[in-house]
Amino acid sequence: xxxxxxxxQIEAESFAIIGGILAREFPDxxxxxxxxxxxxxxxxHTTADFDWLEILHFSADGCEQIRxxxxxxxxxxxxxxxxxxxxxxxxxxxxxxxxxxFVADPQVAALAKAQGITRSMAAVDLAMQQPxxxxxxxxxxxxxxxxxxxxxxxxxxxxxxxxxxxxxxxGAAESKAALMASPLPHIAAxxxxxxxxxxxxxxxxxxxxxxxx
Amino acid sequence: xxxxxxxxQIEAESFAIIGGILAREFPDxxxxxxxxxxxxxxxxHTTADFDWLEILHFSADGCEQIRxxxxxxxxxxxxxxxxxxxxxxxxxxxxxxxxxxFVADPQVAALAKAQGITRSMAAVDLAMQQPxxxxxxxxxxxxxxxxxxxxxxxxxxxxxxxxxxxxxxxGAAESKAALMASPLPHIAAxxxxxxxxxxxxxxxxxxxxxxxx
Numbered sequence: 001x002x003x004x005x006x007x008x009q010i011e012a013e014s015f016a017i018i019g020g021i022l023a024r025e026f027p028d029x030x031x032x033x034x035x036x037x038x039x040x041x042x043x044x045h046t047t048a049d050f051d052w053l054e055i056l057h058f059s060a061d062g063c064e065q066i067r068x069x070x071x072x073x074x075x076x077x078x079x080x081x082x083x084x085x086x087x088x089x090x091x092x093x094x095x096x097x098x099x100x101x102f103v104a105d106p107q108v109a110a111l112a113k114a115q116g117i118t119r120s121m122a123a124v125d126l127a128m129q130q131p132x133x134x135x136x137x138x139x140x141x142x143x144x145x146x147x148x149x150x151x152x153x154x155x156x157x158x159x160x161x162x163x164x165x166x167x168x169x170x171g172a173a174e175s176k177a178a179l180m181a182s183p184l185p186h187i188a189a190x191x192x193x194x195x196x197x198x199x200x201x202x203x204x205x206x207x208x209x210x211x212x213x
Numbered sequence: 214x215x216x217x218x219x220x221x222q223i224e225a226e227s228f229a230i231i232g233g234i235l236a237r238e239f240p241d242x243x244x245x246x247x248x249x250x251x252x253x254x255x256x257x258h259t260t261a262d263f264d265w266l267e268i269l270h271f272s273a274d275g276c277e278q279i280r281x282x283x284x285x286x287x288x289x290x291x292x293x294x295x296x297x298x299x300x301x302x303x304x305x306x307x308x309x310x311x312x313x314x315f316v317a318d319p320q321v322a323a324l325a326k327a328q329g330i331t332r333s334m335a336a337v338d339l340a341m342q343q344p345x346x347x348x349x350x351x352x353x354x355x356x357x358x359x360x361x362x363x364x365x366x367x368x369x370x371x372x373x374x375x376x377x378x379x380x381x382x383x384g385a386a387e388s389k390a391a392l393m394a395s396p397l398p399h400i401a402a403x404x405x406x407x408x409x410x411x412x413x414x415x416x417x418x419x420x421x422x423x424x425x426x
Binding site: 014 | 216217218219220223226227230231258259260261262293294295297298299329330331334355356359380381382383384385387388404405406407408409410413
């Protein structure tokens with residue numbers, strides 16, 4: 001069997017193929033700016049799903065606030081270990097960022113049980129107790145996103161950037177609509193689609209863009 | 214904000230909504246058997262993408278061989294840490310299964326460099342040196358799937374079940390077509406779509422089905 005075995009070559013060819021498909025099948029599509037183009041193409045690269053051309057929503061300051069948080073060596077909080085696993089740790093370390101997923105933390109389990117809330121919600125509560133600039137990355141749990149919005153509604157000084165792309169059929173679309181209607185700087189997905197893989201891809205696209213500058 | 218905060222209720226409602234959409238929008242669809250139905254619905258649950266109704270391919274003995282491997286306490290080898298992260302560890306431990314992702318193993322990096330192959334391929338070589346029944350779960354790396362097919366072509370006694378759903382634009386569809394044409398017991402995705410999230414969802418569906426028996 002013959003196949004390409006150079007990862008850089010595979011990735012470069014993948015993006016060239018995506019560009020070709022966009023030119024042929026979506027000739028009228030225009031990206032708002034080069035970073036949004038990189039983010040959207042990486043979401044397509046991760047899913048092979050061209051719906052991503054249309055469903056990401058960028059708040060006016062979303063990309064810039066996420067970039068700034070990463071440059072400042074923020075703490076990143078994910079709602080799943082899958083999202084955490086998918087984000088490039090080498091790049092994070094170079095920027096001095098740390099990344100956490102508290103959902104399986106015993107302290108979070110106890111907090112969730114005591115309060116009758118999901119572990120995803122309790123994980124957000126714990127994240128809000130951590131110092132320094134924060135960045136939330138949600139690919140799975142609508143309740144995490146709802147919780148963060150509740151907290152920030154009551155305390156605007158806690159405002160922080162969010163990648164909000166929970167996938168699913170119960171609460172996911174609603175949680176993302178609430179994020180899009182909020183003042184939080186964000187990148188969000190419209191409708192049901194999303195996922196930990198897309199959440200990680202969005203952060204990686206921004207990390208690689210920072211690296212290339 | 215009002216939203217459901219009971220994870221079991223969210224999951225049950227999600228599957229009820231998926232069932233309702235299938236009945237309304239795909240009234241002629243018939244599942245081959247109840248386990249395939251569970252696997253396909255969980256892939257849809259994980260992606261909110263109804264293409265999964267049509268793109269999974271099950272070899273005649275695919276589901277049964279994967280079930281048997283899990284019941285025997287096999288070793289599972291994934292191509293990404295994301296796929297590993299997404300699989301239910303509590304259920305694996307109950308069955309005596311262990312799970313590994315060798316792609317970031319220093320031994321694998323050295324092997325890949327020495328041989329001029331991808332780390333994903335070297336990770337398969339290392340997995341083949343591990344004892345006992347094996348199950349491969351690929352959501353990302355066509356080269357891993359190609360490598361496994363090469364090895365088993367030369368040594369039919371090494372045949373083992375495979376979940377083969379690498380996503381992407383370079384080699385992914387070809388690697389899955391090669392798996393579907395092979396004698397390896399498999400669940401594979403046709404075309405470009407796939408991913409670590411779907412790979413994990415397929416294994417989880419089979420784990421939960423085993424649990425319910």
